[in-house]
Amino acid sequence: MTDFGSVLFVFVLATFIGLGVIRRVSRLLYTPLMSLTNAISAIAVVGSIVVTGAEYPRTIRILGAIALFASMTNIVSGFLITDRMLKMFKKQ
Amino acid sequence: MIRLIGELAAVLATALFIFALYWMNDPKSARRGVYAGVTGMTVAIVATWIQPEIVHHGWIFLAIVGGFAVGIPLSRVPLTAVPQRTALSHAFGGLAAGLVGTAEYFLWLGEHQSQLTPFRTSALVAEVILGFLTFTGSIMAAGKLQEVRWMPQRPVTYPGQNVVNIGVLAIAVGLGVVLVLHPTAPWSGQIFIAIAVLSLIFGVLLIIPIGGADMPTVISILNAYAGLAAVAMGFVLDNKLLVTAGALDGSSGLILSIIMCRAMNRSFTNVLFGAFGKAQPALAAGAEQKAWKQESVEGAAQMLEQARSVVIIPGYGMAVAQAQHKVRELYDALTKRGVSVKFAIHPVAGRMPGHMNVLLAEANIPYSALVEMDEINPEMPQTDVALVLGANDVVNPAARYGKSTPIYGMPIIDADKAKTVLAVKRSKNPGFAGIDNELYVLDNTWMLFGDAKAVLSDLVKQFGGGGIH
Numbered sequence: 001m002t003d004f005g006s007v008l009f010v011f012v013l014a015t016f017i018g019l020g021v022i023r024r025v026s027r028l029l030y031t032p033l034m035s036l037t038n039a040i041s042a043i044a045v046v047g048s049i050v051v052t053g054a055e056y057p058r059t060i061r062i063l064g065a066i067a068l069f070a071s072m073t074n075i076v077s078g079f080l081i082t083d084r085m086l087k088m089f090k091k092q
Numbered sequence: 093m094i095r096l097i098g099e100l101a102a103v104l105a106t107a108l109f110i111f112a113l114y115w116m117n118d119p120k121s122a123r124r125g126v127y128a129g130v131t132g133m134t135v136a137i138v139a140t141w142i143q144p145e146i147v148h149h150g151w152i153f154l155a156i157v158g159g160f161a162v163g164i165p166l167s168r169v170p171l172t173a174v175p176q177r178t179a180l181s182h183a184f185g186g187l188a189a190g191l192v193g194t195a196e197y198f199l200w201l202g203e204h205q206s207q208l209t210p211f212r213t214s215a216l217v218a219e220v221i222l223g224f225l226t227f228t229g230s231i232m233a234a235g236k237l238q239e240v241r242w243m244p245q246r247p248v249t250y251p252g253q254n255v256v257n258i259g260v261l262a263i264a265v266g267l268g269v270v271l272v273l274h275p276t277a278p279w280s281g282q283i284f285i286a287i288a289v290l291s292l293i294f295g296v297l298l299i300i301p302i303g304g305a306d307m308p309t310v311i312s313i314l315n316a317y318a319g320l321a322a323v324a325m326g327f328v329l330d331n332k333l334l335v336t337a338g339a340l341d342g343s344s345g346l347i348l349s350i351i352m353c354r355a356m357n358r359s360f361t362n363v364l365f366g367a368f369g370k371a372q373p374a375l376a377a378g379a380e381q382k383a384w385k386q387e388s389v390e391g392a393a394q395m396l397e398q399a400r401s402v403v404i405i406p407g408y409g410m411a412v413a414q415a416q417h418k419v420r421e422l423y424d425a426l427t428k429r430g431v432s433v434k435f436a437i438h439p440v441a442g443r444m445p446g447h448m449n450v451l452l453a454e455a456n457i458p459y460s461a462l463v464e465m466d467e468i469n470p471e472m473p474q475t476d477v478a479l480v481l482g483a484n485d486v487v488n489p490a491a492r493y494g495k496s497t498p499i500y501g502m503p504i505i506d507a508d509k510a511k512t513v514l515a516v517k518r519s520k521n522p523g524f525a526g527i528d529n530e531l532y533v534l535d536n537t538w539m540l541f542g543d544a545k546a547v548l549s550d551l552v553k554q555f556g557g558g559g560i561h
Contacts, residue, residue, distance in 0.1 A: 004211050007327055007335055014336040017110060018343030024117040027439075028459050030348060030446030031174060033116050034315055038181045040109050040129055041322045041341030046140040047192045047329050052155065053146035056199055063195040065151045070184040070191075072159020073166065075133055078181060080167035081174070083126045088453040089119035 032085040039078025045071035094142060101139030102333040108132030109337055113344070119459060136333060171454050172411045175311065175443040179234035182314045186226025186295075189321035190288065193219035196328055197284055201276060208275035212328060217268035219324035220284070221291045226317040228295030233310055236299070237443055247303040257297045264290035302363075304408070305485055307443045309352040309363045316345025348445050355439035355465075357501035387538035389547070392514050393554035395538075396422075399476035399512075401432045403468060405505050406448050407441050409482015409518055409544050418548035419481065420455035425555035434461055436468040436478075436505045438486035469506045478510035480531070482518065482544045488529045513537040516547045 025033050048071050051064030108128045115125035141152065169177050197216050200207040208216075235243040267287050274280055302310050319342030326334030353360060387395075396402060404423075410416060426433050435457065441448045449462055472478065480487055487507040491499045507513055508531050515532055517539060532539055540547050 003330075004327070007330060007332060010332045011323060011326075011335045011339055014339035015343050018113070018340040019347065021110060021113045021340075022344045022347045025113070026117055026119060026122075027464060028119060028446065028449045028453075028462060029116050029122055031178075031444060031450045032122065032446070033113075033344060034178055034311070034348065034445065035174075035181070036112065036116065036125065036129060037315070037319070037341040037344040038178065038185065039133070040112065040337050041185055041319050042188070043105070043109075043133065043136060043334055043337040044185065044188045044192065044322050044325055045133075046136055046331065047325050047334060048155075048188060049137070049140045049146065049152055050143075050329070051192055051195045051199075053141070053148045053152050055145070055147055056195075057202065060195045060199050061148065061151060063191045065155045067188040067191040067195070068152065068155035069158045069162075070188040072156050073163040074181045074184045074188075076160050076163025077166035077177070078163075079126055079130050079133075080164065081169075081177065082129075083123060084167065085171070085174075085450050085453070086119070086122045086126065088450070088456075089122065089459060 028089065029086070032082045032089075035078050035085070036082045039075050039082065042071040042074035042078065045075060094144060098139045098143055101135045102331075105132040105136040105139075105333055106336045108135070109340060113340060170414070171450055172414055173238070174450065175307065175447060176234045176237035178444060179230045179237060179311055179314065182311070182318045183227050183230035183234065185318040186223045186230060186314075186321055188223070189219050189318075189325050190223030190227055190291075192325055193223060193328060194284070194288060198281065201281060201284075205276045210272050210275075213272045213275045214268075215324050215327035217265075217271055217287060219321055219328055220288050221264055221268065222317050222321035222324060224288055224291035225295035225298065226314055226321055228292045229299045230295075230314050230318075232296055232299035233302070233307065233314060236302070236304070237307060244300075245304065247301045249301050253297075253301060257294065260290055260294045260297060264294065304443060305440070306356075306363050308440045308445050308447070309349060309356065309358075311444045312345050312348035312352050313360065313363070314345075316342050316349060319343070319345055352440055352445060355503060356499075357503065384532045384539045385537070387514065387540055389540065389550040390554060392538065392540055393551055395477055395512055395514065396426060396431070396479070396551070397429060397555070399431055401434075401471075401475050402426060402477045402479060403434050403436050403472065403475045403507075403510065404479045404481055405436045405438070405441075405483050405487055405507055406452070406481045407438075407483025407486060408443060409484075409516070411442055411447065411451055411482070412518070413482065413544035413546075415481070415543075415545040415548050416451040416455040416457075418545050418552060419452070420457055421552045422548055422555075423457055423461070425552055429555075434463050434468065434471075436465065436507075437462050438465050438483070438505050441483055441486055465503060465505050472506040472509040475510040476512060478507040478513045480507055480513065480515040480517075481548075482516060484517075484529055487531050489531055490529070507531060508534055508537075511536065514540060516540045516542070516544050518543060 048068035052068050109132050112125040112129035115121040271283050319338045322338030489508050490497050491502040491504045
């Protein structure tokens with residue numbers, strides 16, 4: 001059986017770390033910050049991989065494949081556009 | 093063994109994601125953050141893919157290729173379109189969470205009903221509500237930002253709107269409670285679908301009354317929702333990596349929302365349920381309507397050249413006109429003549445947090461010249477010329493005392509305190525919030541009407557060859 005207590009524990013700690021780290025982010029970089037966190041939260045891709053690739057009924061796997069495609073789009077476009085924007089800030 | 097690799101990969105990916113965000117504290121180290129993020133993501137994907145329960149690889153491969161095929165063009169949009177790209181990616185994030193939640197629920201309903209514990213069912217309900225409302229809400233926001241023709245740009249309001257909106261959400265949550273109590277009844281599948289549909293509808297209803305000026309806040313809130321949907325998915329799948337990454341995204345969205353709300357002196361509820369521009373009271377009702385004074389490009393160029401210090405205040409108008417490169421030319425022309433030029437950046441200028449900074453960085457304007465509102469305001473009285481470039485509400489003095497205006501109490505850039513104000517404005521209509529801006533009729537204000545890019549190229553020409561010297 002799963003241990004929800006420890007997942008909750010991780011959630012609370014991660015939120016505090018997130019608040020602490022994000023508060024220090026340069027105000028110049030809020031737009032790239034948003035595309036970066038967006039790419040990172042597309043880690044939902046790991047859930048989609050399991051749903052798509054495991055021995056599950058076909059309809060379930062179709063839903064998983066669409067979710068996987070959506071997450072993968074976010075990962076690729078999120079990281080690429082963040083880097084594109086940050087390159088502009090770095091030139092100076 | 094493979095399980096252990098999976099666990100270790102998750103820990104490594106978590107650490108890399110935290111470093112990625114940490115390095116965003118300085119533009120110099122920020123790109124390292126992207127590499128850390130990419131590495132963390134690759135590690136997590138590979139470690140999941142090699143797990144023994146993954147037996148069908150074809151579809152995974154196809155979906156990943158599809159993600160690259162769509163993601164690469166999406167990352168090459170012009171920087172003025174970054175707000176709608178961001179909204180679209182929140183939509184994809186929400187969709188993924190909603191679909192995985194739906195798939196998992198029906199999987200367990202069909203085969204492993206014992207898995208649908210009250211805690212897990214609650215997490216599923218949260219995942220599906222947050223995921224699907226973020227999906228449609230973000231699609232709506234992206235459509236409004238892209239100015240899709242059939243989508244109304246101005247806020248759409250009707251009587252009883254808030255009652256309808258909250259009602260739809262309340263029914264969805266209520267059905268969620270029913271589902272938690274009876275996760276495996278014969279009719280539970282239909283209840284689940286009803287929750288999903290109501291959430292999709294709620295997302296649309298939530299964004300209908302939102303206007304362009306509220307977009308920076310709304311995008312940040314949708315960002316937080318997308319993160320929370322990923323957290324809920326982590327609870328459902330008992331996956332700590334998902335919970336951590338979602339929490340990082342959620343807290344980022346939360347902090348940005350708070351900053352945006354503060355910059356407008358409004359609360360979350362006020363942004364979401366208090367449609368901007370709903371009441372558009374004529375500010376100067378009764379008072380005589382003063383006329384604006386128009387200035388020629390030649391005159392404006394002369395004012396700028398004779399100034400010692402110029403503060404440029406960019407707004408959405410600069411983004412729409414794609415005028416950032418012309419701004420750079422003007423910046424060069426003026427600095428070459430020994431004029432000190434700074435940019436005053438209001439936190440909600442543009443359509444998303446940091447929008448102006450990115451556009452000006454694209455035009456190679458050094459970021460040391462970009463000054464935040466709180467730092468520039470004390471300097472405004474000593475500034476010779478404030479050049480307002482397609483900004484409106486963020487420089488409207490009515491925010492200081494106009495209790496009946498929707499922008500009352502919003503901190504503004506004190507353009508009116510500069511010795512001279514030059515305002516470039518697309519049309520003679522009021523701005524997005526539909527409020528008259530008396531900055532334009534002050535004694536020391538001169539107007540330049542026209543598209544920001546066209547006006548700026550004319551200005552730059554004055555500094556070029558045969559103009560004034």
